Amino acid sequence: MDRIDHKLLNLLQRDAARTNADLAAEVGLSPSSCLRRIRRLREGGIIDRIVAILNPAKVGRVLKAWVTVELKLHGDQHMRRFLTLATAEPAVATAHAVTGSVDVVLMLHLRDMEEFDALCERLFRDNTNVARFYTMTVIRTAKEDMTIQL
Amino acid sequence: MDRIDHKLLNLLQRDAARTNADLAAEVGLSPSSCLRRIRRLREGGIIDRIVAILNPAKVGRVLKAWVTVELKLHGDQHMRRFLTLATAEPAVATAHAVTGSVDVVLMLHLRDMEEFDALCERLFRDNTNVARFYTMTVIRTAKEDMTIQL
DNA sequence: GATTACGATGCAATATTATTGCACAAGCCC
DNA sequence: GGGCTTGTGCAATAATATTGCATCGTAATC
Numbered sequence A, B: 001m002d003r004i005d006h007k008l009l010n011l012l013q014r015d016a017a018r019t020n021a022d023l024a025a026e027v028g029l030s031p032s033s034c035l036r037r038i039r040r041l042r043e044g045g046i047i048d049r050i051v052a053i054l055n056p057a058k059v060g061r062v063l064k065a066w067v068t069v070e071l072k073l074h075g076d077q078h079m080r081r082f083l084t085l086a087t088a089e090p091a092v093a094t095a096h097a098v099t100g101s102v103d104v105v106l107m108l109h110l111r112d113m114e115e116f117d118a119l120c121e122r123l124f125r126d127n128t129n130v131a132r133f134y135t136m137t138v139i140r141t142a143k144e145d146m147t148i149q150l
Numbered sequence C: 001g002a003t004t005a006c007g008a009t010g011c012a013a014t015a016t017t018a019t020t021g022c023a024c025a026a027g028c029c030c
Numbered sequence D: 001g002g003g004c005t006t007g008t009g010c011a012a013t014a015a016t017a018t019t020g021c022a023t024c025g026t027a028a029t030c
Helices: A003-014 A020-027 A031-043 A076-087 A113-125 B003-014 B020-027 B031-043 B076-087 B113-125
Strands: A047-054 A063-071 A092-098 A104-110 A130-144 B047-054 B063-071 B092-098 B104-110 B130-144
Touching: A003 A020, A003 A031, A003 B047, A020 A031, A031 A047, A047 B003, A063 A076, A063 A113, A063 B092, A076 A092, A076 A104, A076 A113, A076 B130, A092 B063, A104 A113, A113 A130, A130 B076, B003 B020, B003 B031, B020 B031, B031 B047, B063 B076, B063 B113, B076 B092, B076 B104, B076 B113, B104 B113, B113 B130
Parallel strands: none
Antiparallel strands: A047 B047, A063 A104, A063 A130, A092 A104, A092 B130, A130 B092, B063 B104, B063 B130, B092 B104
8 A cells, every 4th residue: 555556546536437547647557557456456445346426416316414313222222223224214325323412323315305204204203212313404515525535 | 217227327326347248237238228328327417426435444544423513603604614624624524514403514534533633623623613513423334325226 | 090200229340448478677585 | 695575567368348330119290
């Protein structure tokens, strides 16, 4: 993991559709060396996967929201059960168990408020283990990378 | 945007490194047709970009945390200024202005607590416009897709 | 109902790109 | 220095993407 690897990772996090020859030129290597480095990064699990990022608005997911959740019962079983419920929902993009004033943080990608309402019904109101939840609707997205600057 | 497009998008969100022939077989199309669909999806902006997702732990970003921020002054200028500060930080993965009990939600990818401390110093304590901030450290990640199920 | 126009499809040819074998050079340990 | 490992570039090869073209199905128009 030297300087060139870092450079490659930064480039690939921005655009992984470029040709290998292109990348090689930018980092100052021959295509074959460059390819071998990238393969090493993939096989070593440094690069977890290559994915397509969709434009949420163009596929009808215009609303984004954070929801923080307080559970009533905090045992591992109860936490696990709630997380299972949450991850099963297509609208739930991320679900994390956290420390702090709440127990779970969810990120939602929604079509409209109706979908949100339905989701709440399933996830919060029916489930007796949710003590309280706080919704934060996104007004503006200033940054949204899964990128890790190296 | 028919059934096949949806299928392609779902597959590409999971793994965009597959060969076109592979994808074509899975959705039941010839390679050429499949390729033309994918190109249309890219050119139409449905597919925003293709990126490499790194394994945070393998590049030394072992801590993940959410921080919700309350600002003192809520004008557009002040909001904008804070978001600019935040997005400039490499450790800040996402930054959103939101409605609700707080004004901004940040997602952080951190090396260690020292980095967190330094970040707080720059972003929260020095900046007089932050009234309060709440840190939620991630214990467990149950789901973390940027994927949008279609 | 026939006809036209349009878009999507598959096949085959071609162009691009990834991949591998190999020889060489740099760094490192003994 | 000698042997070892690791990374490199070049050139040949394999794999893959891309394009041109004929065809098919569908829907709109007359």
